[in-house]
Structures are given as C-alpha cells and as structure tokens.
Amino acid sequence: MTADSAAIFHSASSSTMNTQNIYLGIDSGNGRLKALSSNSRTVRIPSLLYFPHSEIEPGELDNESSHIVYAGGSRSDLWGKQWLVGKEAYKFAPDTHISTADDKEAKASYCLELLLGVAAHLVSSEKATLTVALSIHDKQAFKDEVTTKLEGTHRVTLNGCECALTIKVKSIVDEGVGAYYYQLLTGKVQKRQTALYIDMGHGTIITSVFGSGELKYRKAYPLGVSNLYGAIANNLQMRKALKGIPGNPELIKQGIERGDFTYGNNQKLSFNFADIYKAELKPWVADSLVKVLASLSQWQNEASHLFCIGGGVHLPGIKSFLEKQAFECLGDSEWLNARGLLKISQRSK
Missing domain, CATH: 3.30.420.40 (ATPase, nucleotide binding domain)
Incomplete structure (x- = not known):
C-alpha cells in the first residue's frame, strides 16, 4: 500500500460519516454461502473464487457475483489485490477458479475474501460495521485462524462502491x-x-x-452432493452426448436446481439429462x-x-x-x- 493510499484509508476510517451497523449470519457451505442480515438482505452466492493476474472490469454483476478490491487495512497480505466471488469467478475462469469443495482448508484460508463477497450485497454506506456469526466445518481446528483473518478494519471496493468496513466476530460455531x-x-x-x-x-x-x-x-x-454431480459428469451417456468429454458439474448443478435437467445454456447444443440423473441417483444414495x-x-x-x-x-x-x-x-x-x-x-x- 502506498503512502497516499494509507493516508486515504486513515482519513476514511477516522471521518465522522455515519456508520452502517449490520448483524450477519453466514452459513459457509461448500456449494454456496448463505447469509441473512439485520438489514433484511438475503445472499446466496456460489462458494467460488478467482484472483485475476491483471486488473479487470467485470461490468454489471448479478446477485450471485461480487468483485472485490482490497485497498488497505488489517490484512496487509491482501493490499492491492482484487478477486471475484460467485458466478462471475466461474465465468472468468471455468477451469482455474477456486472452489471451497476442492480444498478442506479453503473456507478458513479464504474466509475474508468470501465474506467480503457477501458484504458486497449488504453494505450501502461508505463506513460500516459487520458483527458476524458464522459456521465452519471444524470449529476447534479453525476458529482462531478465521477470527484473526476476519477481524479488523478493511478499506475495500465492493462491487464498485468504496467502503471502510470493520468486522467483529461474535461467534464461530460448528455447522448445524x-x-x-x-x-x-x-x-x-x-x-x-x-x-x-x-x-x-x-x-x-x-x-x-x-x-x-x-x-x-x-x-x-x-x-x-458434489459426488453425485461428478458421477453424472462421467456417466457414459453424458460423455457420448458431449463427444467424449465429461460433463461440467456447474452446468449439471444448474440444470438440477432449475428442475428442467437441461445441460448447458445454448439452445442449439443443450440436451436433457433427466435419465442420466435417475441412473446415477440410486448408486449415489447407496454409497x-x-x-x-x-x-x-x-x-x-x-x-x-x-x-x-x-x-x-x-x-x-x-x-x-x-x-x-x-x-x-x-x-x-x-x-x-x-x-x-x-x-x-x-x-x-
């Protein structure tokens, strides 16, 4: 962080602007982050991350995507970095994005990056305080690490809006x-x-x-459920339909969640995989x-x-x-x- 950006951060943090106080509950799922806030916001965003190698302009984002720029604050390891969270991470890097389902430590390692992806859909002020309760898959192993990574004041740009965001951890609990x-x-x-x-x-x-x-x-x-998606992706009929290539689990998940079992978004190339789902569901349930x-x-x-x-x-x-x-x-x-x-x-x- 440069001297100028440090000065800007200090000025923003110490100003007399009104602070938006938000209480937040986050269920840190491997598939999606689910969050409810005291300002009546509901956030459901895929647990996917992408750190671009150069500056990007993602354009207009939907309610399942966030673009974060970390200008300065308590996490010096993130100064000057930017990243995408959610659907946009997959769109920018379908093969190289980070999924918390693929790494047991990712929820802890990237807890702030993911939380800021949620905050981008909650915060509407230049200065805000989040009081957070969140779940994690192993509280005993990761509570101290997560608390240290989250707490503090962070000068960030959340989906294009600058904010001095203070995070306070109220509680970290086991999932459930x-x-x-x-x-x-x-x-x-x-x-x-x-x-x-x-x-x-x-x-x-x-x-x-x-x-x-x-x-x-x-x-x-x-x-x-990711095991079921993987089995569908590698099903012989799926591979035949895709000319020898395994299916994309994200597209499979989208088709199942929509309820139409349509693979893909191109009308000329998409096809129905309901029969493949039925064939793979029974062995997945058994296993x-x-x-x-x-x-x-x-x-x-x-x-x-x-x-x-x-x-x-x-x-x-x-x-x-x-x-x-x-x-x-x-x-x-x-x-x-x-x-x-x-x-x-x-x-x-």
Missing part, C-alpha cells in the same frame, strides 16, 4: 448449530429433547446430535445416505426428532426416500443454519 439454535428459539425443539440432524451439503453429509442445549455428537462424511443412516442407528431410537436439512434435501427423489426412514425434511432447510446464526450474532452475550 445455527439450525438447532433457531429451532430452540421457535419451539420446534425443546432443550430436554434429543434431536438428530442430517445436513446434506455440497461437499459433505454432516450428522449432528443435540441434547440439553448442547452438541453431543457430530461427524462429517465426504459424501456430499452415501444409506451408509450414513447405518452409522446413526444408535441415535435414531433415542432422538425425539429426526431432521434433514441442507440443499441436498431438495434433490428430486431424496425427500421421499428420507421420509420413509422417519426423517422430517424441513421446508426451509437450506436457510435454517443462517437464520440461527443471525440470531446468535444479535445476542447480547
């Missing part, structure tokens, strides 16, 4: 705690009861057992959900509630399978963690 906390608040679960959760995420399936207001058991399996359920037999009879949450719940065919196993697939499943985390960020203690 936010959902349980929210259900305690709403009376869906009582503290004296035992509740078992299966969280079907992009990279992992996480099982959690809560009782007496505390986490009693937790285990993460690397068997998430993932069936194994996870078998490992939970000791808890299933003890638990008063069996819940399934996460984006994977909405895969066609999954809800009916889980309901046959006595699980309740919660309607707001993808957002429950973020809802609870927002409430945690707003706690007085």
Whole structure:
C-alpha cells in the first residue's frame, strides 16, 4: 500500500460519516454461502473464487457475483489485490477458479475474501460495521485462524462502491448449530429433547446430535452432493452426448436446481439429462445416505426428532426416500443454519 493510499484509508476510517451497523449470519457451505442480515438482505452466492493476474472490469454483476478490491487495512497480505466471488469467478475462469469443495482448508484460508463477497450485497454506506456469526466445518481446528483473518478494519471496493468496513466476530460455531439454535428459539425443539440432524451439503453429509442445549455428537462424511454431480459428469451417456468429454458439474448443478435437467445454456447444443440423473441417483444414495443412516442407528431410537436439512434435501427423489426412514425434511432447510446464526450474532452475550 502506498503512502497516499494509507493516508486515504486513515482519513476514511477516522471521518465522522455515519456508520452502517449490520448483524450477519453466514452459513459457509461448500456449494454456496448463505447469509441473512439485520438489514433484511438475503445472499446466496456460489462458494467460488478467482484472483485475476491483471486488473479487470467485470461490468454489471448479478446477485450471485461480487468483485472485490482490497485497498488497505488489517490484512496487509491482501493490499492491492482484487478477486471475484460467485458466478462471475466461474465465468472468468471455468477451469482455474477456486472452489471451497476442492480444498478442506479453503473456507478458513479464504474466509475474508468470501465474506467480503457477501458484504458486497449488504453494505450501502461508505463506513460500516459487520458483527458476524458464522459456521465452519471444524470449529476447534479453525476458529482462531478465521477470527484473526476476519477481524479488523478493511478499506475495500465492493462491487464498485468504496467502503471502510470493520468486522467483529461474535461467534464461530460448528455447522448445524445455527439450525438447532433457531429451532430452540421457535419451539420446534425443546432443550430436554434429543434431536438428530442430517445436513446434506455440497461437499459433505454432516450428522449432528443435540441434547440439553448442547452438541453431543457430530461427524462429517465426504459424501456430499458434489459426488453425485461428478458421477453424472462421467456417466457414459453424458460423455457420448458431449463427444467424449465429461460433463461440467456447474452446468449439471444448474440444470438440477432449475428442475428442467437441461445441460448447458445454448439452445442449439443443450440436451436433457433427466435419465442420466435417475441412473446415477440410486448408486449415489447407496454409497452415501444409506451408509450414513447405518452409522446413526444408535441415535435414531433415542432422538425425539429426526431432521434433514441442507440443499441436498431438495434433490428430486431424496425427500421421499428420507421420509420413509422417519426423517422430517424441513421446508426451509437450506436457510435454517443462517437464520440461527443471525440470531446468535444479535445476542447480547
């Protein structure tokens, strides 16, 4: 950072401009970041990053993309750097972007870069303070690192708007705690009861057992929905349709989430892969959900509630399978963690 930029940063940080105070709950998923804020904003953005080698002008961005420039602040390792978060990262670098699903430490290593991608859709002032509660896949291993990387004041440009942003970490919890906390608040679960959760995420399936207001058991399996996308991508019929090339998991995910099972965005080249999905769903369920359920037999009879949450719940065919196993697939499943985390960020203690 140059002397001029240091002076600008100091001036902005110490000015008397009004500060926008925002409380924020972030569910740091491998597939998407899901965030809810006290200023009534909802952010759902792919957990993808791209650091360009030269200055770029991304143009108009949609609500699943962010462009960040770090001018100065607490993270000296980021001074002068810029990056893209979300869909635009994939568009700029479909083969070389960073996905948190591909690196177990990426959520911690790039926690600020990802959070600023979320903040770009929340902050509307030149000076703001974010009080954050977020989930991570291993609180014991990464809590200190994440707190150190996030906290401080950061002089940034968020989607073209300059801002002096101060981040305060209210709480870092294991994935699933936010959902349980929210259900305690709403009376869906009582503290004296035992509740078992299966969280079907992009990279992992996480099982959690809560009782007496505390986490009693937790285990993460690397068997998430991305494995299904990978199987579809390498399916023989998919490769034939693409003339010997495996499918693109991002395009597969888009087709499934839209519900039309259309591969690609070009009308002349796109095709329907519903039959391929059906062919790969059963073996994926056998290799993932069936194994996870078998490992939970000791808890299933003890638990008063069996819940399934996460984006994977909405895969066609999954809800009916889980309901046959006595699980309740919660309607707001993808957002429950973020809802609870927002409430945690707003706690007085």
